[in-house]
Amino acid sequence: MANSKYAYVRNFELPDPLLPGCFLVCRLDGHAFHRFSDEHGFTKPNDERALELMEHAAKDLMSEYNDIVLAFGESDEFSFLLRKSTHLYNRRHAKILTTVTSYFTSCYVFHWPEYFPGKPLRYPPSFDGRIVQYPDEQAIRDYFAWRQADTHINNLYNTVFWALIQQGGKTTAEAHATLTGTVSSQKNEMLFQRFKINYNETSARFRKGSVVVREVATQDATDANPMPPQPPAVQAETSRPSPKARKGDKTKMAIQVLHCDVIGDEFWKARPHLLAG
């Protein structure tokens, strides 16, 4: 072959296997999304369309990769849990990481017009990603608890912050100053007293983030859906089961988006397969 004398350069490609027996968490973060959300007029403090687009991309990714058993998203970030025994791409680090990051990005751009009709992308958005290895179930539980606690903290702050600005007529500097040093109960009180907002009645999508799992599909997707009557915390939307999932399973499984608590035991006890070997 004409290129055989150069082929030695492949020797510089070193193996990069991830450790067997570990759970893998791949977390994606929007790159410079502060500017991106400004340029594209995202609603503050939360843009429902933008969050739904993130969820759509996450569901597409899980349809493509059965070894992703759980995802959690908030704002411009999404975390994906690969089951600990996954053999995806022989557990090659860069291969898994780039494929997940690239496909998620592609889905985000691909589906943009469905969520922002009439508002074309002004420039290509991107995400960075990392894979973290976790050796045991407790660390996984704590990882998702960490992200959901973060969601709560950020969303409560942002909800009051933007109420102060949008309804209270404050500048951003004033809003910041008002909130400095306040604890959760004070923020809740401020919301209720000044703006008649009961934080716990705001959208669970904003308060709890987006939990994506494969669940047994129900006949009536509307029942599963967030709007009433619902179990207070849990709100689910049904997506079409992926061809792969359908083929492999007897019961009809579908990728669902929930806005439920993942800090307590209930979520995990009801889904023992998430942490199984």
Added chain:
Amino acid sequence: MANSKYAYVRNFELPDPLLPGCFLVCRLDGHAFHRFSDEHGFTKPNDERALELMEHAAKDLMSEYNDIVLAFGESDEFSFLLRKSTHLYNRRHAKILTTVTSYFTSCYVFHWPEYFPGKPLRYPPSFDGRIVQYPDEQAIRDYFAWRQADTHINNLYNTVFWALIQQGGKTTAEAHATLTGTVSSQKNEMLFQRFKINYNETSARFRKGSVVVREVATQDATDANPMPPQPPAVQAETSRPSPKARKGDKTKMAIQVLHCDVIGDEFWKARPHLLAG
């Protein structure tokens, strides 16, 4: 903070710095592009629009990242050279790798309609990526020689293969059988004798691949190439200089796509900065 008890999970995020003083090559490959090109009706053996779209994404990436000093593409792959002294993201492996992969993917999807008007994407395409560290200039020279030799081998084969099918009425099996065991000179001869195709007169984009560099911008794209007199094979297109590039440099630099030889010395001698420290 409500999430502080979980924050220990960040300790599992290990540092992943790349070695200082090495050139970095990031190579992206289309994921399942055999199927993708079929589904989207790519012209065989080469689809000019698809190649131009790849080039566009590569140019966008180089506009965004000044430390990428050279790129080379063929078919559904593109390689990017980061200068050896780059401090991009403190040389963090996953950060550089995912940002490059994600932004390239995003640009590909974003610009698709410009190159395939009236033929919307049927599903989101994706790319995988890897970073390879090279300690010296010779290995970098050989890396790009390796890719361009590969371009030549593949393109010559594909050109005859598809001529046998499209003009010669062969089946794919027959075309394969006809080519088995032939050397380059025989393929050239076959092209000329049977199909009146002079291989050396086919598009340099197909034969040489796409070389992307920052050059001094000129009015006349043909002059942009610093190696006069131009060999006919070299075809350059001028893109608009990026705001960043404009800001940092005194002379107007622009990202150019060339279809020139990168195996010999000439290309590198004319651009000593590519391999500089």
Added chain:
Amino acid sequence: MANSKYAYVRNFELPDPLLPGCFLVCRLDGHAFHRFSDEHGFTKPNDERALELMEHAAKDLMSEYNDIVLAFGESDEFSFLLRKSTHLYNRRHAKILTTVTSYFTSCYVFHWPEYFPGKPLRYPPSFDGRIVQYPDEQAIRDYFAWRQADTHINNLYNTVFWALIQQGGKTTAEAHATLTGTVSSQKNEMLFQRFKINYNETSARFRKGSVVVREVATQDATDANPMPPQPPAVQAETSRPSPKARKGDKTKMAIQVLHCDVIGDEFWKARPHLLAG
């Protein structure tokens, strides 16, 4: 400082932390010990003095490093288990690996004259080492089962092999040929029929390898083992408690060498701290 202009070379020293929450196993292997045992006249198939010297070095290492909770040795290799929560040297890979390897080597050479009086070392012996990360208890159980099963297989083979030579007058080639294709029961039978050797009555040190643990020290070494009534295979020797261990613990702990089974549950159930967090 006169050396500050060169200090940048430290930037090439990259961090190498091991993953938190994993058990660490450090396995050392004698380097070219086939020749070493020949040159120093080791008894075949097992040299008790050489094994005791290995055990001595292992005990010294465990006296020095409290985070090593268990060791297992056979022939010229020894494996050390570090508890999963160890913070030894901030879990830096090379630091832990080289310190363990170096100190074990040093102890081996240092104590040589005690086990081989009148037979000075002819040249310096050495060991190579590696650290393997294991995410869960089952893998650790299986790791030590793997080594002990290996001990059994090798020792049974070697016992018959050398009986055939030493008592049976065979050449090594003949002995190999005699054993080719035989299973364990046939080897046991051969030992008993031809050489009146009941394999199960041979030294447990040879059959089971050497298990090193910290136990409550007692006057009577036989009592030291917490699994009454003692299976005859278990042989324990008490070493002096290290100053460090004495300082840190209320009860007097001592590092003990056992020759007991580590494949079944009993050993591990009696010592739950070995696999604790």
Added chain:
Amino acid sequence: MANSKYAYVRNFELPDPLLPGCFLVCRLDGHAFHRFSDEHGFTKPNDERALELMEHAAKDLMSEYNDIVLAFGESDEFSFLLRKSTHLYNRRHAKILTTVTSYFTSCYVFHWPEYFPGKPLRYPPSFDGRIVQYPDEQAIRDYFAWRQADTHINNLYNTVFWALIQQGGKTTAEAHATLTGTVSSQKNEMLFQRFKINYNETSARFRKGSVVVREVATQDATDANPMPPQPPAVQAETSRPSPKARKGDKTKMAIQVLHCDVIGDEFWKARPHLLAG
């Protein structure tokens, strides 16, 4: 095999190749040698026997490993340069690192009685080690310059410090205080004025450290150094050529210890093979 069901634990042993085309520097450091030198009554500020023992271990290591082309030592540390094209143990990181560390340690303990007759080791000394990859010649030059500059700084300080104590009757606290804030010229002056010591006439072993190289062996060790006319600082000792080295080379090469400058060009120009490919 009885152990085949456990053999999966080997899957946790991940590959760890070092990057091709890089120089490798392996640096060993004495572990807790402050205490070790006290316990063994090392002469202050430098113990010639201890340094010669270090040199002996380094020479033994280089006799064993032809791919180590250069070593530099000072105090209780030694750095070894492996040529950049080395294929030693397929460039496996842990294998190279532990073998070098273990063998050096073993040689140190093995040869101890030759340098400290009548003063047996009180406990086993040990070393830690690390391997650093360097992509180019300049970084290697600067690495060894860094170590030699460090030797100079430390030795000048220690020389005055111990003169103040041993000849000047100061306490260590007073000696420290006297030296705080002084620059090199002041220390030189202090040595000369108070103690009649001309620093440049003290032993080159102390001032320059120990440089170990393979050179053409000659009858007269003074001639061994290829840089005529010899500056008085350079002191060379010839060791017996290793059997391996003799076998591979036509001219008789021997491992030599020099105490010469490695910061300037002369040393490297005279030995171009050290940095060759």
